[in-house]
Amino acid sequence: MEWFRKAKAGLTRQDKQDIPDGLWTKCGGCGEIIYARELERRFWVCPSCEYHFRIGHAEYIRLLLDDGVLEEYDRGLISGDPLKFKDKKKYPERIADAQQKTGLADAVVCGIGKIGGRAVSFSVMEFAFIGGSMGSVVGEKVARAIERAMTRRIPLVIVACSGGARMQEGILSLMQMAKTSFLLAELVEAKIPYISVLTNPTTAGVMASFASLGDVIIAEPGAQLGFAGPRVIRETIRQELPPGFQSSEFFQEHGFLDKIVKRTELKPTLINLLTFLSGPNSGVMEKTGSTLPMPGGLPESPA
Amino acid sequence: MRPGTYLDFEKPVLELEARIRDMREFANDENVELTKELRLLERKLDKLTRETFASLSRWQRVQLARHPMRPYTLDYVEKMTTGFTALHGDRAYGDDRAMVAGPAMLSDRPVLIVGQQKGRTTKEKLANNFGMCHPEGYRKALRLMTLAARYGRPIVILIDTPGAFPGVEAEERGQAEAIARNLREMALLPVPIVIAIIGEGASGGALGIGLGDRILMMENSWYSVISPEGCAAILWRSEGAVGNAPRAAESLRLAADDLLELGIIDRIIPEPLGGAHRDAAASASMLKAVILESLIELGALKPDELIARRRDKFRKIGVFSEDDTF
Numbered sequence: 001m002e003w004f005r006k007a008k009a010g011l012t013r014q015d016k017q018d019i020p021d022g023l024w025t026k027c028g029g030c031g032e033i034i035y036a037r038e039l040e041r042r043f044w045v046c047p048s049c050e051y052h053f054r055i056g057h058a059e060y061i062r063l064l065l066d067d068g069v070l071e072e073y074d075r076g077l078i079s080g081d082p083l084k085f086k087d088k089k090k091y092p093e094r095i096a097d098a099q100q101k102t103g104l105a106d107a108v109v110c111g112i113g114k115i116g117g118r119a120v121s122f123s124v125m126e127f128a129f130i131g132g133s134m135g136s137v138v139g140e141k142v143a144r145a146i147e148r149a150m151t152r153r154i155p156l157v158i159v160a161c162s163g164g165a166r167m168q169e170g171i172l173s174l175m176q177m178a179k180t181s182f183l184l185a186e187l188v189e190a191k192i193p194y195i196s197v198l199t200n201p202t203t204a205g206v207m208a209s210f211a212s213l214g215d216v217i218i219a220e221p222g223a224q225l226g227f228a229g230p231r232v233i234r235e236t237i238r239q240e241l242p243p244g245f246q247s248s249e250f251f252q253e254h255g256f257l258d259k260i261v262k263r264t265e266l267k268p269t270l271i272n273l274l275t276f277l278s279g280p281n282s283g284v285m286e287k288t289g290s291t292l293p294m295p296g297g298l299p300e301s302p303a
Numbered sequence: 304m305r306p307g308t309y310l311d312f313e314k315p316v317l318e319l320e321a322r323i324r325d326m327r328e329f330a331n332d333e334n335v336e337l338t339k340e341l342r343l344l345e346r347k348l349d350k351l352t353r354e355t356f357a358s359l360s361r362w363q364r365v366q367l368a369r370h371p372m373r374p375y376t377l378d379y380v381e382k383m384t385t386g387f388t389a390l391h392g393d394r395a396y397g398d399d400r401a402m403v404a405g406p407a408m409l410s411d412r413p414v415l416i417v418g419q420q421k422g423r424t425t426k427e428k429l430a431n432n433f434g435m436c437h438p439e440g441y442r443k444a445l446r447l448m449t450l451a452a453r454y455g456r457p458i459v460i461l462i463d464t465p466g467a468f469p470g471v472e473a474e475e476r477g478q479a480e481a482i483a484r485n486l487r488e489m490a491l492l493p494v495p496i497v498i499a500i501i502g503e504g505a506s507g508g509a510l511g512i513g514l515g516d517r518i519l520m521m522e523n524s525w526y527s528v529i530s531p532e533g534c535a536a537i538l539w540r541s542e543g544a545v546g547n548a549p550r551a552a553e554s555l556r557l558a559a560d561d562l563l564e565l566g567i568i569d570r571i572i573p574e575p576l577g578g579a580h581r582d583a584a585a586s587a588s589m590l591k592a593v594i595l596e597s598l599i600e601l602g603a604l605k606p607d608e609l610i611a612r613r614r615d616k617f618r619k620i621g622v623f624s625e626d627d628t629f
Contacts (some may be wrong), residue, residue, distance in 0.1 A: 076629035080622035082565060086554040087538055105629045136621030143618065165506075165528050167537065170555045171567050174506060174528040175620040178514050181486035182617050189491070204479075205528070208507045212483035227478035227507070228469030232533070236469050246474060256477045 065113035072111040106137035116271035121149035124159040132162035135169040139176025146183040153285040160211040164204025177209035193277030219248040362549035367523035372580040376418035382587035399440030415451035418461030435468040438481035457495040467508030482511035495601035520559040527557035
């Protein structure tokens, strides 16, 4: 067991495309030139248009967990190459490159942390690792995270960010959808709360399994959410897609999302929801009475 | 041979069959003695058929799974069961004709049949959306599976889909949610669930009715995380997806013997030489026998034991190692 602690100063870049490394950066939403330190202070949300830059697992840990501390589990789970998948680049090489790039063994980080003083089984996906795709390792780690929530009787929080199942593991990837969903059925029986947090993007195999099965499902604004990829849909219907299609806003409008939550409001929202869900009939160890924390504002300085 | 009813690699076999048929007719009509010639040709046909179908590539199996004459769900239902009563609707939005479901008698056992239905004629294909379900299809299936479970009736599922429908309306009505919910709810249904992939098992569209106690695959069916064409479009987009689908089929290892080797399925159901369409009745009787056998085995288990074994089956799927130094 290792302690995962993020240094308060100087965050490592998780996603070369999104988190800017210069002094100034251009907003992907409105095009405004923003001072990078200002952006960092705002958790990579544009001060003018509230465009949410994509951030990595480390930033979510720092943003959501008390003191930015995750007691990490199953860090060393490493994918095999069960199909000996034939591709331009060999699958083990793809894995090695992604490991080099991210410092992670695979596309999800799991462990136990505290949110507003309450212990939770916490998982966060890393898009920079082969598009956050789910193969055997992601499926297994999420499965263990669900089991951990049940054995310790603590709520489950998963921050999803994934293009879907990992093609290079073929049918084994597809079956991770069944595996994780199966355990979530048991979680429901155990009355352990599960909050699913969707970030940009959460699609396909991940969306069609654990990400859609939260007691409460919240998403950051403007995230791409859906089952099929836009290119596939466009080719199927042979016409342009309506504006805002498959966005968080679209998802909420059609009734598949409880709430769109700005990144800066994620933590207080989670605290409120976790308090509500850990009621007297829940299976969680530390139940809470009727007093909800005061809404609004970050309860403690995240940085 | 009518165009659109055969595959390219079947053609030599079918042509030779036609020649033998013609010769036999001629011999009969004209009262000519051709027994020797016929026997020779029949031996040639036998050899050719064996050679053609002995070692099929994965792509050829994909083609057989999509064969225009391949038996579909309702063909099997008709041949395997009696008294099938199709029930309709998800009680929320509508009825999806790509998903059929309803009670039937399998021998002397009342079961719920669930399955995708592609459609044979152009009109049927369009009405059934080529077997691509919308969310209401998955919800109809779940509604009726829940009903079957409530009254202690086993569930028999036949999978045959090129994928869940990727369209605007499907997204609006929550395709991902419908599939995810089915997986979670099917996990704990306290009745035996026997699944057979009879043709195409494309990704989440197949898995959305694919969680159960026994997973069977017809010899020439395929089951994969993505279709060969979809995979080729991602891997070899610049070189053209269609031409590379055979390569993708090999990479994905989507054939029945692959899935048996990978520990995903329980059994392969043999098909008549040349594919299920060459003898639909024989295919149906083989499928029926294995389904019945599975139902008898599973019927001996108490619901708790059934669910515990189902859990173990899916819980252990995955290939990985643990490196503590990482």
